[in-house]
């Protein structure tokens with residue numbers, strides 16, 4: 001299978017990104033509150049938090065934590 005130059009560049013970029021931003025669960029959970037707040041506020045997720053998003057995409061444990069937190073924040077928001 002042959003890749004075009006453009007596809008190859010994209011692929012390489014993805015690989016690099018994944019290596020750069022790999023978080024462990026502890027690091028991810030430390031940022032998850034900030035991530036959830038920004039996400040709910042409709043703000044764009046700044047670069048540092050993209051690592052969280054990527055970790056959540058592959059880690060069920062942290063995603064559950066994030067979803068619970070998001071739920072809580074949404075309820076608090078609704079009360080105001």
Ligand SMILES: [Zn+2]
Nearest residue numbers: 025028059062
């Ligand atoms: Zn995790």
